[in-house]
Amino acid sequence: MNTPPAIPALSPLAVPVPRPRLSSVDRRRQLLNHAIALFSRHGFSGTRTKDIAAACGVSEAILFRHFATKEDLYHAILDTHEAAAGKEEWLAEMQARAERRDDLGFIRCLLAQLLKSFREDTAFHRLMLYAGLEGHSLPGIFHERTGSRMIEFLRNYIVLRQREGAFRKANPDALIILLASPAMQYATSKYIFGIKAFRGTDKDAADELANLLLAALSPAPKRSKKTSKRKA
Amino acid sequence: MNTPPAIPALSPLAVPVPRPRLSSVDRRRQLLNHAIALFSRHGFSGTRTKDIAAACGVSEAILFRHFATKEDLYHAILDTHEAAAGKEEWLAEMQARAERRDDLGFIRCLLAQLLKSFREDTAFHRLMLYAGLEGHSLPGIFHERTGSRMIEFLRNYIVLRQREGAFRKANPDALIILLASPAMQYATSKYIFGIKAFRGTDKDAADELANLLLAALSPAPKRSKKTSKRKA
DNA sequence: ATTATCTATAGATCTATAGATAATGC
DNA sequence: ATTATCTATAGATCTATAGATAATGC
Numbered sequence: 001m002n003t004p005p006a007i008p009a010l011s012p013l014a015v016p017v018p019r020p021r022l023s024s025v026d027r028r029r030q031l032l033n034h035a036i037a038l039f040s041r042h043g044f045s046g047t048r049t050k051d052i053a054a055a056c057g058v059s060e061a062i063l064f065r066h067f068a069t070k071e072d073l074y075h076a077i078l079d080t081h082e083a084a085a086g087k088e089e090w091l092a093e094m095q096a097r098a099e100r101r102d103d104l105g106f107i108r109c110l111l112a113q114l115l116k117s118f119r120e121d122t123a124f125h126r127l128m129l130y131a132g133l134e135g136h137s138l139p140g141i142f143h144e145r146t147g148s149r150m151i152e153f154l155r156n157y158i159v160l161r162q163r164e165g166a167f168r169k170a171n172p173d174a175l176i177i178l179l180a181s182p183a184m185q186y187a188t189s190k191y192i193f194g195i196k197a198f199r200g201t202d203k204d205a206a207d208e209l210a211n212l213l214l215a216a217l218s219p220a221p222k223r224s225k226k227t228s229k230r231k232a
Numbered sequence: 233m234n235t236p237p238a239i240p241a242l243s244p245l246a247v248p249v250p251r252p253r254l255s256s257v258d259r260r261r262q263l264l265n266h267a268i269a270l271f272s273r274h275g276f277s278g279t280r281t282k283d284i285a286a287a288c289g290v291s292e293a294i295l296f297r298h299f300a301t302k303e304d305l306y307h308a309i310l311d312t313h314e315a316a317a318g319k320e321e322w323l324a325e326m327q328a329r330a331e332r333r334d335d336l337g338f339i340r341c342l343l344a345q346l347l348k349s350f351r352e353d354t355a356f357h358r359l360m361l362y363a364g365l366e367g368h369s370l371p372g373i374f375h376e377r378t379g380s381r382m383i384e385f386l387r388n389y390i391v392l393r394q395r396e397g398a399f400r401k402a403n404p405d406a407l408i409i410l411l412a413s414p415a416m417q418y419a420t421s422k423y424i425f426g427i428k429a430f431r432g433t434d435k436d437a438a439d440e441l442a443n444l445l446l447a448a449l450s451p452a453p454k455r456s457k458k459t460s461k462r463k464a
Numbered sequence: 465a466t467t468a469t470c471t472a473t474a475g476a477t478c479t480a481t482a483g484a485t486a487a488t489g490c
Numbered sequence: 491a492t493t494a495t496c497t498a499t500a501g502a503t504c505t506a507t508a509g510a511t512a513a514t515g516c
Contacts, residue, residue, distance in 0.1 A: 021486090021487055021488070021493090021494055021495070022494080023488095023494085024493080024494075027494075027495095042277070042366070043275055043277065043278070043365065043366065044278070045274065045275065045277045045278035046275070046276070046277035046278070046366065048477085048478065048479090049478075049479060049480085050477090050478075050479090058494090058495070058496090059495070059496055059497080060478095060479080060480080061480085061481080061482095061495075061496070061497085062494075062495060062496085063480095064479080064480055064481075065493095065494080065495085068480090069479080069480080070478095070479070070480095126365060129361065129365055130365060132424065132425040133275065133358060133361055133362060133365070133424065134274070134275065134278065168444070168447070170440060170443070170444060171430075171440055173429060173430045173431070174430065174437070174440040174441055174444065175444070176429070177414050177417060177418055177429055177430065177441070178414050178441060178444050178445075180417070181413040181414040181416070181417035181418070182409050182410050182413040182414070184413070184417060185409060185412070185413035185416060185417055186409055186413070192364065192365065193364040197405060197408070197409055198403075198405045198406065198409065199405070205406070208402060208403055208406040209406055209409070209410060211402070212400070212402060212406065212407070212410050212448045212449075213410075213448065215400070215447060215448045215450070215452060216444045216445065216447045216448035217444075218447070220447060221453050253467095253468055253469070253512090253513055253514070254468080255468085255514095256467080256468075259468075259469095280503085280504065280505090281504075281505060281506085282503090282504075282505090290468090290469070290470090291469070291470055291471080292504095292505080292506080293469075293470070293471085293506085293507080293508095294468075294469060294470085295506095296505080296506055296507075297468080297469085300506090301505080301506080302504095302505070302506090
């Protein structure tokens with residue numbers, strides 16, 4: 001005795017809820033949004049135009065009225081979509097720490113923001129990964145936008161602090177990799193692959209890693225030999 | 233005046249080169265190998281069974297004689313394919329460095345091997361990335377094989393060296409992330425996305441990063457305050 | 465005799481379009 | 491009048507199978 005369908009009269013087939021007729025720009029925006037969600041989950045070739053249209057509650061014909069081809073739709077996304085969440089605020093915050101030479105705060109802020117970006121904008125990062133794997137040259141675009149601006153900023157600070165003697169005189173590119181990688185790797189595992197490599201909150205992870213990274217950046221204490229035990 | 237096709241008589245269509253009839257196991261192996269190459273490039277949904285069969289020079293019917301469905305083929309790959317390149321030798325080498333407490337050598341070896349794995353077994357890593365994105369739960373399998381064994385080994389050494397006072401008393405999980413991430417990130421960018429974040433060879437990168445990582449792992453020098461300048 | 469292989473094709477699905485219809489804005 | 495929308499469908503492509511054929515090993 002299973003519960004029979006209670007309200008057959010209200011099934012989607014029976015009463016096609018009168019959807020509002022959206023303006024061209026609104027519908028386009030809606031199509032893009034649902035396309036982002038689906039492409040980010042299934043990749044380009046794993047996403048069906050039918051599903052995108054269905055997600056918006058319209059026929060496929062509508063989709064192809066807005067975008068000539070599936071490729072066009074995909075590129076419309078890749079061309080315009082940036083890592084959203086408060087990039088400007090972030091840069092400002094980093095800038096503030098940089099000005100007062102708060103190295104630990106600087107690194108912490110960097111890591112926290114990377115984690116936040118993956119947490120809140122997972123779709124974007126999945127999209128970038130797919131685009132990179134599928135060879136849609138999008139990581140290029142990413143790198144030339146948010147990415148490279150941040151990298152530029154990072155490198156400037158690193159070089160500055162190296163000149164001031166606060167950071168170790170290593171290859172700045174290596175230091176950039178070192179700073180950004182752990183948070184990216186951790187966030188990718190956690191938010192994209194669903195593997196937690198670390199118990200505790202993102203903040204815990206950021207703090208823990210920031211301390212370690214600062215140690216890596218700090219100039220080597222002067223020692224005569226590897227094994228010398230700093231005998232005052 | 234373009235050069236006309238020179239040897240029409242030898243075109244593939246004209247003379248169907250008598251391919252050898254392979255044994256079941258050989259053909260199966262060949263199908264798997266070409267499937268790996270194609271799945272790794274285009275993902276599951278981006279790969280056509282036709283292309284796999286064509287790569288082996290046989291009809292699709294042959295493929296479906298060996299694997300009931302495309303899914304079956306894919307899982308046959310994911311279940312059996314491990315990170316190939318000399319895993320045992322690698323562990324032995326790491327073990328040797330561990331025994332003589334050559335921390336820098338230990339880290340260098342780890343990084344060099346990670347880079348080598350991506351360089352020489354790119355298809356495998358692409359496969360894992362795709363599987364993770366497409367939700368084929370394969371990273372799980374990966375993690376339970378090569379991955380987790382290596383992680384186990386790493387953690388043991390880290391904990392040991394922490395007890396011996398040679399490594400900083402931080403969360404071992406954080407240290408593992410710290411150690412492995414830069415090389416993985418760098419290798420992913422370079423070998424999978426084709427972005428070089430670093431001029432120089434892989435060995436240069438490994439050495440540079442290893443030095444930095446060792447600094448991060450080393451215990452903090454005793455200082456009374458953050459800003460103290462170690463006045464003897 | 466066994467079995468690796470092919471041809472041909474079914475049936476599903478996918479992108480894209482043509483032409484008709486109905487809601488909106490003037 | 492304009493235009494957002496739908497239905498219906500073409501044409502391509504994709505997975506999978508049925509049944510026939512030819513190479514191999516005994």
